[in-house]
Amino acid sequence: MFKAPRGTQDILPEDQNHWRVVEAKATEVCRLFQYKRIDTPIFEQTELFLRGVGEGTDIVEKQMYTFEDRGGDRITLRPEGTAPICRAYIEHGMHNQPQPVRLYYTGPIFRYERPQKGRMRQHHQFGVEAIGSSDPVFDAQVIDLAWRFYRSLGLKGLTLQLNSIGCSDCRPDYLAALGYYYSDHVNNLCPDCSMRRLRSPLRLLDCKNASCQDTVTGAPRILDYLCQPCGSHFEELKGYLDKRRIGYELNPYLVRGLDYYTRTVFEIQPAEVRGQSAIGGGGRYDNLIEQLGGRPTPAVGFATGLERIIMNLQNQGIRSEDVWVGRKVFVVYADEAGKREVLAIAATLQDNNISATFTSGDYSLKSQMRQAGSSGSPWVIVVGQDEVSKDSVVLRNMAKGTQEETSLGNAIKQIGRQRPSDWPVDR
């Protein structure tokens, strides 16, 4: 039997309400902030990610879906959203527009990983980018947007972790200090950290290994090494967040896995931290556009995983309602004469913007009613020989268990009068 490939999943009809609501909230908050949608291809030249994400990162080293196409080009399914958008910014000359250019996207992301709950080979992200300004007000706006997005979904217990990892001026000084410090602790490092010390020293800081924790605690802190411009950038950002009353935790050990980040980095963590901690994250990437061949262009962005959001919505028992509840009708037939009318009745309802369905095959009236009941339709219309000859229908209110014989036009009026407070619970 065929199965969905490892690390992928079908999003079934019963989960779609969550997905549609999350997407709707994402586009709604972006409209509110006047960020414009952009869609880029789901595959790009491999080189874009090699240069954008960084050769030494896990993503590039072992997580990319890369293949050669029939023309011999090296192609990679996008493992993240920011580099493609920067490519589009450069390619379409967006530096000629008022800066920063503010964009958002949503769609599938591919990483070859060992799947777990909340960690898949194909997942979906929603992200925003503000490209072309180094002003910390945009770091704050991106965080503000993210925060409003989560709040609009009703997610509780989120925490914002915040840090600055400096720029190409001050980070080398810090790395030197860090290297000097760690050279005294080489013997009590875990094997992973021994590797990190040489290859990506910043990531020494978020090792969870107990034996390394003490070493991390005594390590120099990057915030003490920020150059003056980075320091005041960070102070300004915190000022904006304070003024917006967005709470954050300063986390001097927060380091992100992609090489392009500069200055601001942040992560949003859900209430129940199990395994995969972050539900979303982002930061500033002032050198990326230049690395990709554009002119020097500072930028800041944020991305969040939709599967993880939905997991958290479900954990917190948050329902996503079907907006059509209340305007849904199930048409059932009592006999052959009625059966012949079912499609036309449904069509008339649909002409009046009422959602309508019916069943087929040889289901008994009783069985059709059962199906209508479990479909969650608040209304049922019954037709048979009697109604056909009188040009009427039976309109049944499923919640009340009452029904009346009336014209189809009158039935439509009644359904249209249904108020949201009268809606039954969706199923």
Added chain:
RNA sequence: GUGGGCGUAGCCCAGAGGCUUAAGGCGCCAGGUUGUGGCCCUGGAGAUCGAGGGUUCGAAUCCCUCCGUCCACCCCA
């Protein structure tokens, strides 16, 4: 990529070498007399016991391999 747990009908699961013709619940289907759902009652369909190989007179039950899934590490969304 490393280590570990688990894989029995669409879903949740019992069974731990012969008494299993693999049990139960949810869901599905049909009935409980005339054209009506949700509760209840009765009946029914649905399982190559994840796949392949091995041990044995006999395997869902033991062994091996693979696949899938979950957990930890790694890392991230």
